[in-house]
Amino acid sequence: MSQDDRITMAHGGGGRASRQLIEEEIARRVGGTALRGLPDAATLVAPSGGLVFSTDSFVVQPLEFPGGNIGHLAVHGTVNDVAVAGGRPLWLSLGLILEEGLPLAVLRRVLDAVAGAARACDVEIVTGDTKVVPRGQCDGMYVNTAGVGAALPTLALDPRSVTVGDRVLVSGSLGDHGMAVMCAREGFELANAPRSDTGPVHRLVAAAAAFGHGVRFMRDPTRGGLAAVLDETVEGLAVGVRLEEAHLPRSGPARAVAELLGVDLLHVACEGRVVAFCAPEVAPEVLRAWRALPEGHGAVDIGAVVAEPGRVTLATLAGGRRVVDVPVGELLPRIC
Amino acid sequence: MRYVDGFRLPGAAKALTQELARLGDALGPRRVKLMEVCGSHTMAIARYGLKDLLPANVRLVSGPGCPVCVTDPGYVDAALALAERGAALATFGDMLRVPGSRGSLADARAAGADVRVFYSPVQALEWAEAEPDQAWVVLAVGFETTAAPLAALALEIRRRGLGNVTLLTATKTVPPALDALVADPALAIDGFLCPAHVSAIIGARAYLPYAEEHGRACVVAGFEPLDVLYGVKGLLEQLVAGVARVDNQYERVVRWEGNPAAQRAIARVFVPVDAPWRGLGVVPASGLALGPGLADLDASVRFERPVTAGRVNPACRCGDVLKGVIEPAECRLFGAPCVPERPLGPCMVSSEGSCAAAWRYSGRGAR
Structure with missing residues (x-):
């Protein structure tokens, strides 16, 4: 043909x-x-x-x-x-x-x-x-x-094993895929357009598996973004998550588009990232192992598991705190 | 991003927060309520958790400042009626979930209506040129900030001679709504955090009557977290000093006299009309309709489908929530049947409206 x-x-x-x-x-x-x-x-x-x-x-x-x-x-x-x-x-x-x-x-x-x-x-x-x-x-x-x-025999992933004091890790910047697709779909012509982060996370998971039960639970933040994954994970649990805005990894291009459109990158899909809840003693080790891999070089600790049942909050750069909830429907450009 | 990050510096926020605490103490036992008039302020306050940073005796109340949220159900009904007659609707994204009497644009789209979301109203002209046999209706919703580009759009439709595009207007202006609020003796608001982008068009001087005639502190502030904190600081300073004036703290964008070119474009295209606001009722001369020379671009004229007032549950007390007279939970509809997924009043329609926020923070919402 x-x-x-x-x-x-x-x-x-x-x-x-x-x-x-x-x-x-x-x-x-x-x-x-x-x-x-x-x-x-x-x-x-x-x-x-x-x-x-x-x-x-x-x-x-x-x-x-x-x-x-x-x-x-x-x-x-x-x-x-x-x-x-x-x-x-x-x-x-x-x-x-x-x-x-x-x-x-x-x-x-x-x-x-x-x-x-x-x-x-x-x-x-x-x-x-x-x-x-x-x-x-x-x-x-x-x-x-x-x-x-x-x-993998060493992993026993279960959200119910998530405990107060656990750390929340993410393997790289948030929302690049969703913003890249939105820009491509709407035909935005940008000098520095976001690129999808589409990629595999299995090596990151395998690297975390070496730390056995210290790794409590993992998810990939696709549709609904990090917010949806965290909200779903702690729903119905006696614990919640407190994120630090200062630590959230965000790429320049994705951030710029999100600011322009009034979209919260916490709600935007990734396609090559993984979020892990880890015991505090293994979290630095998991981070080190992730950063040694090309797909995990941007890995960071973004927050902690706290005793707030089912709630995800963000400590903002301004010093305030807000609830991180899931979007009601599709992501829409806002008039205001 | 450096032009944004400069207005989010944690160190500066901390210094402002300390200053706010000092001003809160200076107020003594007095409890004050400040209204952020604009929806984008409401969004910024929520996004950065700024209410946590205020002194305990200072409360922020969300005003009527989201043009989408205050859109009357009758307008949505009219848009849906045009879609039923085969018109394709072009709209800002956040109009999609606003409820009419018989459902929202999102509901209609799921049922087969042609509803397309633009990022800029100009996109609608590209669509209309690409599909010349299709009738297109631009949902012209917004305050002065949007009225200026919509005015340009109307003139551009005329210039290109596009016969298949019309506007369904629910464009509104902010000062008449503030007039209606301050006219109510029950209004329990001590100061207004005045809109940023609306003020770029109408100018900071537009708020003079609220300070001089009604004795309310007024500060024009930007949308970044430091802007908002700085604006609240300005309001508290006025309240502590016992004065009421208009301060423009957003001088990098807003001029005292506003943007005369945009004002001229609006005046050339639109005429003031009485308009219904969800939650406030009909506010005199608060709407913008296409002027006499442009009536043929008016979708309600072209389709002979006037926009009539829709029905809102009469028990809805958004007006009292907006005025700071009651708390959201004091409304009989709060939580049942009025919830974020099926909102009745503007305070629940906006994801960051007073009622939606109260619902979420009560732990009953969020998912």
Whole structure:
């Protein structure tokens, strides 16, 4: 197929065109050993010690944005969900829903991103599915991935183990992904535009796993941002979180856009960050281990677990304190 | 960001906080209530937790200063009626959740209405040019700060000869609302923290009557945390000294006479009309409607769908909350049925309005 080609309904018809698309474009790029025979299902040997299983769907617009594309997200999203649940990611499935008319060049870039990200995460794509829908029935393409990982034996992650005095760590700057996508979607032309932080956190999780039960709980702050993750974690618990605004890591470009639009970066999605609740004695060690990794070089301690049931607060730069709540709905530009 | 960070310096905030404490002591047993008139002040106060930094005898009360929150349900109803007739609506994002009598723009969008969010009203013209067969209605909501660009927008629609764009106006001006507030003898407000960006248009001198005729301290202040603290300090200084005047502490943006070019643009395009404010009722001459020469750009004229006053639950006491007469929890509707997800009055519509904040800090909201 040539560079100018587009996806047609024939590519989803199950005939020769379908097979050609899958063999020449998809399997050639992303196929590991198990996918080579184009199976509808993969037969795998389960690791001992339990499995972690997760799935996620990706519908981002635009498909490509500064710092990555939907292919990177589809791998990192599921790898990270498996990782923060205490798993070492092993295998992914890849489901593609393609809109009739999607430029083949776009699909190729997305698939290359999937392949590159999977390699970098040391996961194998072992099964997949491709459907084509008529023009107008999806927005370019949607991607679903499901992932299976081996449970890391040393971790016992449970929000109920979070204790007063624990430290809250985050592996890097907040909200870059959400702001990058918002700028790309709205066509803001900025000299110094935010870049998505899309990336894997499994190595950060593995590094934290060395500290065993001192690591109480982890999450990746995606939709709803850090605020949503912290609020959900302490909901119904006898403890809360107190954040220090002075310590929150924020990149210059994301901050600038957030200030301009009146968006709180605490509510904005990251796609390559992890938040960990750690016992105070291991927190500095976890930070040191994270900072030794490229994806964790911006890791910081952002606050403490306190005896305030279910509440997340922020000690502001001005010296005041406020409740950090979850946004009611979507993030909207404000008039005031 | 260095132009922002300079107004958030922790050391300077601490010094101002100490100064506020000293002024609080100087007030003696007197308890004072100050109203931040503008929604952006309310946002800044909440975002930086500034209420914690005030002396115990000084309270900040949120005023009617968010143009979206005070939009009457009848306006939302009219917008939805236009959408039902096939118009695409172009709006600021925070209008989406404002309730009409039969639901919000967000509800209508979920049901299939074409509602698009702009970052600048000019985007609506690009959309209208890209889809010339589609009728577009710009939801023209805002105070003077927004009225100026909306005036420019109306003139630009005319200049480009765009026949498929109209404005549905609920544009408002701040001084008439303040007039209505100070006219109420029950108003328990000692001073006004006057708006920042609105004042950039109308000028600090617009507040003279509230100081000179009504004896309220007035300070124009910016939106950064240090600006707000400095503004409150200015108000307390007036109260301690027993004077009432207009101080402009936001001179880097606001001039005494305002922005004459913007004032001229507003006067050229709009005429004052009586307008309903959610929570305050109809306030004389507080609205801006398109002037006689531009009536064909008025969506309510083009679609023959006048905006009529909507129905707000008569038990809603936002007006009294705004005036500092009662606390949010004293309203019979507070918490049931009026909650942030299904707000009735402006104080609950705004995420940082007095009622929404009270709800959240009561521990019953937040999620």
